[in-house]
Amino acid sequence: MKTAILSILLLAIFSCKKENTASKISQKDSTKAVSEIIKKDSTKISQQNKEEIFNFSTELCDNKGHFDSNKYSKEEIEGTYKLWFQMSGLLLSTPSVFNLNSLQKVRAEKEEILAQLDKDFALQKKELENLTVVKDPYWEDIKAQKLQELIEAYEFSKTEILAFSDPSILVNHKLSKNCENFAKALNSDETQMIEEWRKLREEMSKRNGDPKRIMNEFEERSHSPNKKDYATIDLITFGWGNCANEGIKQTLHDEKMYKKFNALFIKIDSECDEP
Numbered sequence: 001m002k003t004a005i006l007s008i009l010l011l012a013i014f015s016c017k018k019e020n021t022a023s024k025i026s027q028k029d030s031t032k033a034v035s036e037i038i039k040k041d042s043t044k045i046s047q048q049n050k051e052e053i054f055n056f057s058t059e060l061c062d063n064k065g066h067f068d069s070n071k072y073s074k075e076e077i078e079g080t081y082k083l084w085f086q087m088s089g090l091l092l093s094t095p096s097v098f099n100l101n102s103l104q105k106v107r108a109e110k111e112e113i114l115a116q117l118d119k120d121f122a123l124q125k126k127e128l129e130n131l132t133v134v135k136d137p138y139w140e141d142i143k144a145q146k147l148q149e150l151i152e153a154y155e156f157s158k159t160e161i162l163a164f165s166d167p168s169i170l171v172n173h174k175l176s177k178n179c180e181n182f183a184k185a186l187n188s189d190e191t192q193m194i195e196e197w198r199k200l201r202e203e204m205s206k207r208n209g210d211p212k213r214i215m216n217e218f219e220e221r222s223h224s225p226n227k228k229d230y231a232t233i234d235l236i237t238f239g240w241g242n243c244a245n246e247g248i249k250q251t252l253h254d255e256k257m258y259k260k261f262n263a264l265f266i267k268i269d270s271e272c273d274e275p
Helices: 002-048 074-086 100-108 110-129 137-165 180-186 190-206 211-221 227-246 255-262
Strands: 051-057 061-068 267-272
Touching: 051 074, 074 137, 074 255, 100 110, 100 137, 100 227, 110 137, 137 227, 137 255, 180 190, 180 227, 190 211, 190 227, 211 227
Parallel strands: none
Antiparallel strands: 051 061, 061 267
């Protein structure tokens, strides 16, 4: 009888110890699980709230853009801003030719002008190629378009400068594809040249607020001792130049691009001057 009672007591004690041990293990596992959940949630919250500032200017405003640095780096935002805003205009510049003085200057300084053009083109091309934009098909395509536009603009500017000294370069040139009449007139006899010049002036007068002045200038200059130079200026600058320039595919900086850029930010705070 005593032995039976002792066995029961020992069994009861062993069962209590086992339950306590299981309870401690269960409690430890629960604590670990809760800790892991808290850690994951904290990481998620931290990632969600990783906000940075990019300061940029537009025509009338100073802007402070708040962006999620988990999505874009500051370098990507800055590169995209340059592509959208700072590179929206002409990337290359050469002297304009509208009168006899500027024509003579371009002819006399042709080599220096072309050397500067080559230098500017190389710098702009390198900057565009190295520009880091946000990893988005839209912006990557805009970058490719802008690079192609730069290459075509360079070819156009170089050809135009050379043509003021030697218009024969325009004959059978790829940029003269839809402008053969001007290329032909510039390399024809005086009669044909003057005739094409007259047609050009008549077209110009239709788009001008003072059409009579446009034709009076033609009549006066066509009887000048420098009439061939005057004809060359108009036929290249307003004739072939405008025509060939239309063949260059310009990157469209439109409302869509504006909205696409603004969409990169969580919010934008702006301080603007009155227009």
